[in-house]
Structure formats: C-alpha cells, structure tokens
Amino acid sequence: MQYKVRKTLPDSLARLGEVTTPSGKFNTPAFMPVGTQGAVKTLSPWELEELDAEIILGNTYHLHIRPGEELINNGGGLQKWSSWNKPILTDSGGYQAYSLGATRQNSAKTTDEGVKFSSHIDGKKLFFTPESVLDIQHKLGSDIAMVLDDCPPIETDKARVAIGVKRTSDWAKRSMDYWQKQNYAFSKNSNETRALFGIIQGGVHEDLRKVSLEAIQSLPFDGIAIGGVAIESEGKEKINFAVDSIAQLLDKNRPHYLMGVGEPEDLIRMVHLGMDMFDCVIPTRFARHGAFWLKDGYKRVSIENSKYRDDFGPLDPDCSCKICKNFSRSYLRHLYVSGETFALRALSYHNLALILGLMQEIRESIESGQFTNKYQRYLVHLKYGREEGRHSARS
RNA sequence: GCUGGGUUAGCGAAGUGGUCAAACGUAGCGCGCUGUAAACGCGAUGGCCUUGUGCCUUCGGGGGUUCGAAUCCCUCACCCAGCA
Numbered sequence: 001m002q003y004k005v006r007k008t009l010p011d012s013l014a015r016l017g018e019v020t021t022p023s024g025k026f027n028t029p030a031f032m033p034v035g036t037q038g039a040v041k042t043l044s045p046w047e048l049e050e051l052d053a054e055i056i057l058g059n060t061y062h063l064h065i066r067p068g069e070e071l072i073n074n075g076g077g078l079q080k081w082s083s084w085n086k087p088i089l090t091d092s093g094g095y096q097a098y099s100l101g102a103t104r105q106n107s108a109k110t111t112d113e114g115v116k117f118s119s120h121i122d123g124k125k126l127f128f129t130p131e132s133v134l135d136i137q138h139k140l141g142s143d144i145a146m147v148l149d150d151c152p153p154i155e156t157d158k159a160r161v162a163i164g165v166k167r168t169s170d171w172a173k174r175s176m177d178y179w180q181k182q183n184y185a186f187s188k189n190s191n192e193t194r195a196l197f198g199i200i201q202g203g204v205h206e207d208l209r210k211v212s213l214e215a216i217q218s219l220p221f222d223g224i225a226i227g228g229v230a231i232e233s234e235g236k237e238k239i240n241f242a243v244d245s246i247a248q249l250l251d252k253n254r255p256h257y258l259m260g261v262g263e264p265e266d267l268i269r270m271v272h273l274g275m276d277m278f279d280c281v282i283p284t285r286f287a288r289h290g291a292f293w294l295k296d297g298y299k300r301v302s303i304e305n306s307k308y309r310d311d312f313g314p315l316d317p318d319c320s321c322k323i324c325k326n327f328s329r330s331y332l333r334h335l336y337v338s339g340e341t342f343a344l345r346a347l348s349y350h351n352l353a354l355i356l357g358l359m360q361e362i363r364e365s366i367e368s369g370q371f372t373n374k375y376q377r378y379l380v381h382l383k384y385g386r387e388e389g390r391h392s393a394r395s
Numbered sequence: 396g397c398u399g400g401g402u403u404a405g406c407g408a409a410g411u412g413g414u415c416a417a418a419c420g421u422a423g424c425g426c427g428c429u430g431u432a433a434a435c436g437c438g439a440u441g442g443c444c445u446u447g448u449g450c451c452u453u454c455g456g457g458g459g460u461u462c463g464a465a466u467c468c469c470u471c472a473c474c475c476a477g478c479a
Binding site for chain 1: 422423424427428429430431432433434435436
C-alpha cells in the first residue's frame with residue numbers, strides 16, 4: 001500500500017491524499033460504506049460506484065462464521081466473489097467482541113490470549129486471536145486488514161480502558177510479527193502490497209490515548225486507526241475529545257482512519273483534525289429505519305412523518321441524486337409505510353449520496369484551500385480549531 | 396315483518412357485575428440508533444392538571460336494576476345472517 005499526501009492546509013490538519021492498494025486507488029478523505037456481510041445493505045456494487053464509493057468495508061467476524069473465508073477464497077476473494085472490483089478494508093472483529101460481549105452477557109469474552117465468541121447465528125464457540133484474525137483477512141483477500149483490538153465501552157472505568165490499551169498494544173506487536181512472518185503484505189494479483197492498520201484505544205482519557213498512540217505508531221503499520229470513539233458515547237463531545245487530544249501527534253506520513261464515524265458534522269470536524277478515512281453504518285441504518293438527511297444543515301428527518309404524506313416535492317430539494325430527481329416524499333413515504341423494500345434502498349441510496357457527496361465537497365474545498373472557511377460553523381467546538389484553526393484562518 | 400347475532404378508543408378486536416380509563420393488534424405521534432446480532436429498538440397514546448394509590452368524561456342513544464354496570468333488564472336506532 002502506498003499513501004501520498006497531495007495537499008495540506010495551513011489552518012487545519014485536513015489533508016488531501018491518495019491511497020494505492022492491490023485493488024486500486026482511493027482518494028482521501030474517504031468515506032467507506034459498510035458492507036458487513038459482503039454487501040452494503042440493500043445496494044448493488046454498481047450503485048455504489050455510481051455514488052462515488054471508492055472503497056468499502058467487510059467484516060472478519062461475520063464472514064468467518066458465514067460463509068467462511070475458505071469459501072470466499074475459493075470464490076476468488078471477496079472483491080471478485082462479490083463483484084466489487086475496488087479496494088476493501090476488513091474490520092478485525094474487535095468491535096464484535098465489544099458489541100456481542102461487553103454490552104451483553106456470555107456471547108464474547110476477552111482475555112490476553114484473544115476473544116472467545118459464541119456465534120450469534122448458532123451459538124458455536126469461536127476463538128479469535130490477533131494471528132487468526134489475520135489469517136482470515138488474508139483469505140478474504142482484503143486490501144487493508146485491521147489488527148484485533150480490545151475495545152471496551154467508552155464509559156467503562158479507566159482501569160478497564162488501561163487494560164484495553166495494554167492488550168491492544170501487545171496484540172498489535174503480535175499482529176505485526178505474524179504479518180511479517182507470514183508475508184501477508186504480498187499480493188499475488190498486484191505489485192502493490194496489502195496493508196495492515198494498527199488501532200489506538202484509550203477511551204476518553206488523554207493520557208491513555210497518548211500511551212496507545214506511541215505504542216501503535218512505533219510499529220510499521222501502513223495506517224493508524226483510532227478506535228473506540230463512536231460507541232456508547234453520550235454525545236459528540238467524547239468523539240471530539242478523544243480525537244482532539246492526539247490529532248496533532250499522529251504520524252503525518254500514514255493515513256489516519258477514524259473507525260465508526262460518522263454523521264455529516266462529525267466527518268467535517270474529524271477531517272479538520274486530520275482524519276483521512278471513515279466508515280459508519282449510520283447512512284444505511286438510518287435509511288432502513290426511515291430516516292434521511294437533508295443537505296441543508298445536515299438535518300435528520302423521518303420519512304414516516306405524516307406531514308410528508310401529501311408532499312410531492314423531492315426527498316431533499318438540495319440533492320441531485322437519482323432518488324431526489326425521480327421520487328417525491330409522498331411516494332417514498334407511502335413505500336416506507338407500506339413496507340416496500342424499495343423505500344429502504346431509496347433512502348440508503350440518498351443517504352450515501354449525501355455522505356459521499358459531502359466527502360467530495362470536502363476534498364474539493366481542501367484542494368481550493370477553502371475548507372476551514374466553508375465549514376467554519378462546524379469547527380468551533382474543537383480545541384484545535386479554537387486555538388489554531390480560526391486564528392490562522394484570519395491571518 | 397319474524398328469529399337470531401351484533402354495535403367497545405382513528406380502525407380492528409378482547410373484556411360479559413367491583414381488581415376497567417378498558418388487554419392486544421394496527422394506524423397515527425414522539426424518541427433513539429456512529430468499526431451492523433439493527434428493514435430495528437424504546438416510549439406515550441380519552442381529557443385535564445398540582446403528573447398522583449389525582450380529578451373529570453367514556454364502552455351506539457335513552458331509561459332502569461344495583462352499594463357498584465362496558466358487563467344485567469327495558470326501549471329506540473343502526474348493522475349482519477336466516478326465514479317470510
């Protein structure tokens with residue numbers, strides 16, 4: 001994998017970049033739609049291309065339990081098998097240890113050795129280690145693999161978070177050793193190498209975040225991810241703080257991936273803090289729950305609202321996606337309320353169009369140097385933005 | 396016209412003397428969802444407020460029995476079925 005910084009700004013950590021993987025290039029800042037089980041829910045690969053998605057996610061845990069990495073490997077790898085011929089990043093299963101274990105009882109348990117899971121499908125016992133998770137991702141054929149991390153709920157006590165940081169560091173070391181020993185970076189389909197990203201933990205504790213950052217960054221990972229910020233948070237302040245506290249310490253020669261974020265305002269703020277890659281289930285999940293964003297103010301509204309019953313105007317008057325060009329709120333509301341699948345597809349399409357369109361606009365504004373001006377109203381709560389961004393912007 | 400069945404919250408539908416402001420479903424309403432066990436979950440839903448083991452008004456209309464009626468009786472209206 002290669003990462004090239006194409007442009008930086010004087011008044012922001014935002015930067016323009018390009019990542020090259022065995023399956024091709026993508027521009028950063030990038031939003032990666034989430035395709036947990038091998039598909040971005042309700043959408044086809046060509047729709048995603050049409051929407052300007054350049055890289056999508058897959059998930060180690062889900063694809064391992066069904067249908068299994070062997071099958072996908074036999075199918076030619078995840079890209080070929082799913083007919084998505086662009087880059088894929090695979091998440092490691094670290095998040096599932098959290099979502100299946102930390103917040104529920106008995107489905108997952110983390111120890112220093114790894115994570116014990118009970119499959120949510122049939123209860124079968126599984127055991128993930130930093131090494132086994134790389135084996136799986138290698139067989140899936142992922143362009144960017146993630147290390148297994150220990151991701152405790154953000155609200156847990158600091159002692160537990162500290163354990164998570166230590167464990168994640170140990171696992172990162174094991175992961176890198178194993179990655180190199182197995183020569184997993186090598187790709188037989190391309191001259192370009194596959195990538196492995198490390199993950200920083202530390203919850204909302206600045207000191208722990210810094211400890212974690214140092215441990216992860218000292219290893220030769222292709223990219224640096226920040227994990228554990230978009231879960232169980234009581235508000236955006238926690239996301240802001242967790243990233244803000246280490247934003248300026250991140251190695252500028254590697255891409256920065258903020259895991260699990262986010263909503264439109266989050267993306268703007270986090271780009272400002274130097275984040276290059278994002279993923280989030282929210283655009284597609286909101287869609288399936290009847291919610292869509294308006295470009296104006298990035299307000300979230302519900303299609304179920306009865307005031308849209310007789311609203312024959314477009315879903316979002318400021319959006320030029322195919323859905324907004326062709327269908328009225330009235331019609332889409334009817335479909336949603338009637339349980340028609342197309343409503344879920346339509347809203348997913350629009351929400352992703354909005355998010356990916358935002359990313360495009362963000363990239364253009366960095367290119368033109370207008371990023372901080374254009375998005376100033378979203379940046380006011382940030383430490384970085386307050387002390388340097390706005391000051392520099394005026395000078 | 397006769398006989399039988401029915402009429403309960405926006406709709407559907409339980410309840411057949413007190414524990415009923417009335418189960419449940421649905422519609423409508425509100426809220427939530429950020430590395431997807433998520434086309435999901437939660438909440439309120441007769442009115443009022445001082446939000447309480449609070450007050451007021453309800454179970455087709457009217458009348459009655461009873462300490463007490465959505466529940467029993469009479470009557471009227473309407474609906475359904477069968478017979479004429």
